Every structure is written in structure tokens, then in C-alpha cells.
Amino acid sequence: MSNPILQAQNLHKRYEKVHAVQGISFDIQQGEIFSLLGPNGAGKTTTISMLSCLLSATEGDAVIDGHSVGTQADAVKRVIGVVPQEIALYPDLTARENLMFWGKMYSLSGAHLKQRVAETLEIAGLSDRANEKVETYSGGMKRRINIAVGLLHEPKVLFMDEPTVGIDPQSRRRILDTVLELNQRGLTVLYTTHYMEEAAELSRRIGIVDHGKLIALGTQDELTKLVGERDTVRIGISSVNDTDALLAALTKLSGVDHAALEEDELVLQATNANAHLSQIIGAIGAAGGQVKSIKVAEPNLEAVFLHLTGRALRD
């Protein structure tokens, strides 16, 4: 299982006045989508810049596919693809010209280059508009070409720095689907975002960054457990004879901490609610009640961030 393709080890970046990254360490396993979640200014871009050899780390190092970022930049650059937060394209050139140019910068040439340009245009879904200038594209289309450039040289690891910022929901959906599809084909992805839902959808393992520090790292389950918060189960019921008896019975169930009735809705606080749902429904039936709806709200990453920092993820 443990087969890290990327290991960041105690990365620091100090600017004159700002300690932008303060000792970040994490591993990324081959084949996973690892997300760094954090608000603006957390240090995500700075971290990615160090991993892509754009910035030298003030302290620490990273090893990518066996090569040190600090001392083997050239080898690292060949295995990574970078999708910057900015739309790093030439607006005066067409999408195809952009891809051709960037392909050459990755030392591709000839028929292979043409083939890769066609393939990445296909991934971006823009083959039919490839000969239009990028400046005429919508924000979402530009973002897709921005991603396509990072894929040209078939990297082993793709760094994606907030690739869905400032675009409409359909375009975002499309990009998330693309990321999932690329991952299914074997691409390892380092994804940064300040959208909790994106990290939650894409990644099993997530690092939460704030003020230059990795304040939490783990699977979503592990992270949410940090909150110590219970699942909130809301059950719409009808025709219960003795509600007090039902509530008493429910609180006796293992895992249920608290039960209350809000109008015709039972609200339970439960640890690992899903595992106890059948018992809960059984108790309701025994009390003569009928279940009309069930909603289990799991604690989310937003709650985790709130719990850890006392602030909301998005301000």
C-alpha cells in the first residue's frame, strides 16, 4: 500500500516579511488524488511552487518519483505536470498554437507532439475550437486548455492549483469529472482548493492548510472524527403514541447520545449513525410510529476547519 510517489518533507518558505509555508510534510501515494484544502493565503500556491521547482524551499525538501526537488529539478520537471492557478496561456495564440508551443517546451516534437496536442484537446473537449484564439474563449474553456497544457508530456503527477476558480457550475463539474477520469487512467494528482466539496468529492486523503501550516491530514473520516462531532440524524415520523417513551428507548440505544422531537421530526445525535439506523427504525416501529423520511448529516470538512481554526473556510 505505502508507495509514495511524492514526499514533502518539512517544507518552509520564508519571504522577507512573511513565513508563507511553515514546515509542511505529506506523502502522496501513487495513483491517488491528494487534496490540499485551505483558505486564500494559506500557502497552497507557495507549496506547489516549491514542489514544481519554481521556488527554492527555505528549508526542507521534497522527493518526487525518486528525484529531489532541491537538487534534481530537471528530472522532477519531466515527471510533473503543472496547472497553475492563473490561466498561464498566450491569449493571442490559438489553443492549438498554445499547446504546440508548450509541447515544444516539454521537448516534444514532430508527429508525437501533434498527436499529444490532439489528445489533450480531446480531453479538454475543445478539438472543434482548437483554431480559435484563446482570448475568445470563456473562462471555463480557458481553464480546460490550462489543464491540457499540464498533460501534454504525460506526467506521472499532476499539480492542479485551484483549477476551478471563477467559473460556472457546469464548467466546474466538467473539470472535476476530467480529474476523476484522468485519475482512473492512473494519473496521480495533487489538487488544491478552498472548496470543501471539491476536496471531499475528489480525495480520500486530504491535508488542511492554514497560515502556512498543515493543521490536519488524513482520510475524510479521520478528519471528521477530529471534530468529535456526531452525525445528526433527522427522522420524519407520524402516529407515535408515546413520544416520551420512544425518546427514552432511543437514548438507550448504543451510539445514540441524544434524542429530541422537533415538531414531527426526531433529531438524534449519533456516533456512526448509519450503523445504528436499523435499530433506530426498529424502536420507532415498536412505538407504533411510521418513518416518513431520514436524513443523516455527517460532519463535514467545513466543520473540521471551523473546529480547528475557529474560522469559516470561506470568508
Place this chain on the structure above:
Amino acid sequence: MKALQIAVKDTLTRFRDWKALAGMFAAPLIISAMIGLAFGDLGGDETPIENIPVVLVNLDAGELGQAYEDVLTSPDLADLIALETMQDPQAAKARIEAGELRAVIVIPAGFSETVIPDSQGNSGQANVELYTDPTAEISPVIVRSIVERITAAINSTLLAGQVAGQQAAGYAPLLGPAMGQLGAAIGAELQSGNLNLQESLLDLEVVSTGETGESFDPFAFFIPGMAVFFLMFSMFEGSRSILQEERHWTLQRLMSTPTPTWEIILGKMGGTFLTGLLQFTILMLSSTYLFGVSWGTSILGLAILVVLTVFAASGLGAMLTAFSRNENQAGVVGSAVSLVFGALGGSFFPTDGLTGIINIASKLTVNRWAMDGFLALTVNRGGLADIQTSILVLAVIGSVTFVLATLAFQKRFVK
């Protein structure tokens, strides 16, 4: 070679930008056309120079003084020279200062007697004096070359006579026919544009045309002036694009590819250079076509001068950019330098009148050395030898600024 690919990309981008094209081509050509109109000389039609007011003060009683007079008054030169004779050299010279005359030719008393060998074959030294109007550019050159031609013809006649052992009295029959043909010969040379004015140019302080002795073409001055001026602008703007790429993150993206930083920087500077080379070449071709400007006779000299002018201008642009705090500052400094260099360096008016500190300041500009070179080729029809200093200075400016810019960019972008 990725640097070349970056340079080509930049050049392509620039030539697709209408605003950039307007600045690179439309502006210099339109301004040149307007200047041309102001000189009433659009289309390269050359106003012939005629009736140059010249006074001959012939104090010599002998046949040589007469020979000068004969040639100068010959019908073949009648259109070109409006000759008057006077007896008082001082009064004649005063008329130059008054602006009435372009030249005064003085044949001193006893000239023939001194110069023609006596029976023992001894002869002395005497000079024809020529005074010219320092404010005029072309006509003094023409008068001077005519006088020199007459002097040369007389000298060779005397020499021939001496070799043949002629006595003093025998020169007159020789001189007559020789001088009679000379007027026609000079006239014909003027017509065909073959009159060789090169030697006389060396002694004259004024810039003047050696073209045909017929006209001054304002385009021969203003087109190179405008071309150099607008070249500076586009070189500064081109150099700035590296900071723009940093703002748009394409520079960072370039640096995240396996491309050495020096190659990226070289590519960016090379792109500006390539753009400038194309800009200047297109300006030369279109001005030749539109305004009939002649860029001189030395293709090699012109090619070297253009390459080095663009080299120096793009190097300077790169250096200013490299040391600017940001894109904005680079823009402001670039525009200011373009304007000041244009004014000081002779893009708008000739620099030969400059003296002292202004002249020194002028010589600190790329424009000055470029203009000195171009004028030597276009106006003075010189060759490679005449632009050696310009070539050398421009090469040094280009090399130094390129090296400094490269180092500064390296320091700036490798973080």
C-alpha cells in the same frame, strides 16, 4: 533550440497585435510622409539644385585665370551656376555672409605667372581660394568639386606640357581645347549623376549629398531617424513582455518545464531582437517603395548596421526592464528613454551642430551612433569603412547590455 521557439512565438504574437503593428509601422511611415509633405517632396521627386549664386574674383591676368573663368561660364554649367565676376575679394566674401552667395572663388594676382614653369622649367606654388557658405549643405560641395576638377585638369595639362618640354608661351594652345571640353564633361557628369564628390566631402564640415549634386532628399534623413526612433519604442515594449509573462504566470509555467532559465531569458531577448530586425527591414523596404528612399550603396554595411542597431536597442530595452521594479516602471522609463534618446540622438534633427556637453550626451545614445551610421550610408553614400565607429560602438552597447540584462533577469527570476 527552445530559445529560438520562444523568440519565434514572441515575434508571431507581436505581429498579430494590431496596436503593436501601428506603433511599429504605421506611425513611423505616416510621420515620415507628413515630414515629406512639409518639405514638398513626397514621392521622392527630387527638387533640382540650380542657379547656385557664385562669384569669381579673377585677379590673375594670365591664361590660367582665364581657363577657370571659361569653364565656369561654359554653357554646360549655365543652369547650375549663376556666375558673377567681381574684383574685390572682401566685398565678395561679405556677400556670402549676407546670404546672397553660396561660394566665392578667388584666383590670386600673378597666379598663372607663378604656376606656369618659366624657361628654366621652375614653377612656384599658388592656390585658388574657395570660400563657401557654412549654412549651405550641398551647393558648396558642388562648387568645390567643380573647382577641383578644373585645377586637376590644369595640373595635368601643365604636367603634360612640361614633359613635352614646352615653353611658357606654348601652354595656351594646350589649355584652350582641354578647358573647352572640361565644361561639357562636368556638365555631363552632373547629368548622369556620376560626378565624384567624395574627396571634397572630406574637407567639408557640412553634411551634404553626394547623390547627383542635384538635390537634398529629406527622406534620406528622416526615414532612418523615424525608423530608429520607433525601433527603440518597440524594443522597450518587447523587452517588457517578460514582466508581462511573469504577471500572467506564463513565465512561471515556462520555468516549470524542463527548460534552462538562461534559455528562456535568451529566447525572450531573442524575440525582441527578431521583432526589431523584421520591423527595421520592413520599414526599409516600405520606405524605399513608398517614398523612393535610397538606403545607400553598401548592402553589407547596411545589413551590419541594422543588425547592430537592433542588437543595441533590444539589449538596452532588456537591461532597463531587468532593472525596473515592475512592468509599469519599465514602461515609463522606456518611453522616457525613447523620447530623450530620439531628441538627443538625432532622430529628429541632425546632430552635426551639437557641441560640448550636449554633444557628449548625444554620444551616449544608441540613436546617435545608429544615425551617424545610417546617414553615412544614405545621405553620404558611404561604405563599410565610413561606419566603422558606429558599428563598433553599437556592438559594445549591445554586448554589455545583453550580458547585464541576462545576469539581472537570472537573479530576478530564479527564486
